[in-house]
Amino acid sequence: MNCEKQMSMLRKIQEIQFVAVELNLYLDTHPCDADAINDFNCAVQILEKRKKAYQDEFGPLLNFGFGGYSKEPWQWVESPWPWEI
């Protein structure tokens, strides 16, 4: 497994996911900020793309419901846990 590539792809996911978290919390208290909603949607779109690319190569980040399908054998238990990386 290409560990360096995995780490780098994971980092890119964490980065854009964090942008989404920050804008999510901001929008909870500023629900009418159209610019923030636009940026939030933009971040979510990038996040989806990056997650798909990661999951295709390194197995599921989420067990179901977000586009990932398992190959055989059951992939969820195969990929490393967050504290093991």
Place this chain on the structure above:
Amino acid sequence: MWIYEKSLQHPVKVTCPDVSFAKLVVTQYGGPDGELGASLRYLNQRYSMPTNKAIALLTDIGTEELAHMEMIAALVYKLTEGASPKDYEAAGWGGHYVQHNHGLFWTDANGVPWSAQYIACLGDPIADLTEDMAAEQKARVTYEHLIEMTNDPCVKDMLRFLWQREVVHFQRFGECLNDIQEHMGKKNMWCGCTVEK
């Protein structure tokens, strides 16, 4: 329901294991101002909030705190990785080894187990949001103390991330409080009557 995602919110790295620091930082796992208490406090207070905005914020920050608890758990795991019973003893954490081996447990830096007494829920939005703001401040200061107690730059980076999150959450709870006070004022739920000047 909650969906688990197999990644940390922010990477957790340590330069080398350090059982002594694990013993201290575990307070952010199960201490009075730790991440377990934070997540449970916010998720539990949601039900008595009068506005959807407040419920959403408590849900989202409570959820983020669960991710922070996982980061602290990963940190304690890495700080104690490969440590022997003697290492635990030398770090003054022999008692933890005896009772939990390499397992984690929710205690503060003095070994006091987590307690629901760390959490308040009065069912009053102003009291509860003010409690949340105080909780963020106490967690911020605890992170400052912890950052002083380690020399590991990787650990400092990660703790500084969590420290900054407390500042952001304080801001959001404050905005939420502004909003709630305005909302309740309009409804005259608490101020009785307003005196026009």
Place this chain on the structure above:
Amino acid sequence: MKRNVDNAQVEEKDEQLEEKDERVEEKDEQEEPERDSMNMWNTNNICNCQKTCAKMMLAHAYVPWQCYDEAFSPQEALKKGTLFPSLYGAYPIPR
């Protein structure tokens, strides 16, 4: 577009995205957080969201409303723990 997040066009390839992100990051390195504890209501930066605090009451706590007028790059945001330059440095950063 004034937000760094907007720089990341979804349609772009990741490589291009990274280039843009890095350029933004360079700019961010020069930005030192400003502290102005006395200026609670930051009059330089008034926007609509601050109007709601106009009627402040005694014995109530208020926090100045934050405006979203600039953002760190995604890389910087994850490093710093916030997307918002205005919240970075609001308290002295522990070292």
